[in-house]
Amino acid sequence: METFGLVDGPGVRFVVFLQGCAMRCKYCHNPETWSGQGGQEWSPEDLFKHVYRYKSYWHKKGQPNGGITVSGGEPLLQMPFVTEFFRLAKAKGVNTTLDTAGNPFTLKEPFISQFKELMKVTDLVMLDLKEIDEEKHKELTGYTNQNILEMAKFLSDNGTDMWIRHVLVPGLTDDPEGLKRTREFIDSLKTVKRVEVLPYHTLGKFKWEKLGIAYPLEGVRTPTEEEVKTAEELLGIVK
Numbered sequence: 114m115e116t117f118g119l120v121d122g123p124g125v126r127f128v129v130f131l132q133g134c135a136m137r138c139k140y141c142h143n144p145e146t147w148s149g150q151g152g153q154e155w156s157p158e159d160l161f162k163h164v165y166r167y168k169s170y171w172h173k174k175g176q177p178n179g180g181i182t183v184s185g186g187e188p189l190l191q192m193p194f195v196t197e198f199f200r201l202a203k204a205k206g207v208n209t210t211l212d213t214a215g216n217p218f219t220l221k222e223p224f225i226s227q228f229k230e231l232m233k234v235t236d237l238v239m240l241d242l243k244e245i246d247e248e249k250h251k252e253l254t255g256y257t258n259q260n261i262l263e264m265a266k267f268l269s270d271n272g273t274d275m276w277i278r279h280v281l282v283p284g285l286t287d288d289p290e291g292l293k294r295t296r297e298f299i300d301s302l303k304t305v306k307r308v309e310v311l312p313y314h315t316l317g318k319f320k321w322e323k324l325g326i327a328y329p330l331e332g333v334r335t336p337t338e339e340e341v342k343t344a345e346e347l348l349g350i351v352k
């Protein structure tokens with residue numbers, strides 16, 4: 114948990130990180146969340162009671178309204194829990210944001226019915242688009258991106274607000290052609306409120322070492338300000 118998150122949605126937010134993720138993104142800075150085991154066990158009621166104590170932070174003068182963000186790991190692996198947690202939040206008028214990479218998404222049952230229930234109590238979805246090219250996405254994360262793109266379309270058609278985020282790794286996720294294709298895809302969506310470039314950083318590297326896993330991006334540098342600016346331009350981000 115992070116009581117005072119400033120980068121995971123609008124305003125000041127209480128961020129809850131859930132355990133469990135199937136993807137293996139080469140730049141993941143939370144590899145400790147991959148396992149479905151570990152962490153603390155909470156009921157949605159107890160977690161909400163705990164989180165709600167911080168509500169005075171969420172409405173600061175001159176700032177957008179904050180609230181609660183559920184992140185991961187991959188929160189779509191625990192939808193009934195998140196739905197109940199967000200339902201309690203909405204009952205108190207708290208803004209709810211879901212930070213997801215979309216990997217579990219499918220239009221098949223029982224997933225899609227649970228997902229629709231979750232979306233009824235979700236104000237904003239922050240969706241990571243890691244790579245627009247399917248083969249490169251597989252290389253980067255171990256999985257296809259087709260269902261993730263399908264999820265973005267589903268959210269757009271259902272009127273759910275989205276922020277799209279793209280992690281920029283020099284030589285890996287910064288090719289101009291790919292960024293242009295990403296922009297075209299984003300332009301086809303109707304509910305995208307913001308697009309963000311997240312510069313790759315190595316702050317999570319020590320966690321890989323601690324877990325005894327070889328770090329796949331050894332020697333890869335962080336992008337320069339200029340490279341970030343170029344990527345933002347290609348993605349049509351106006352600042």
Ligand code: SF4
Binds near residue numbers: 135136138140142214
């Ligand atoms: S989806 Fe997120 S938590 Fe999962 S491997 Fe990728 S960066 Fe890490």
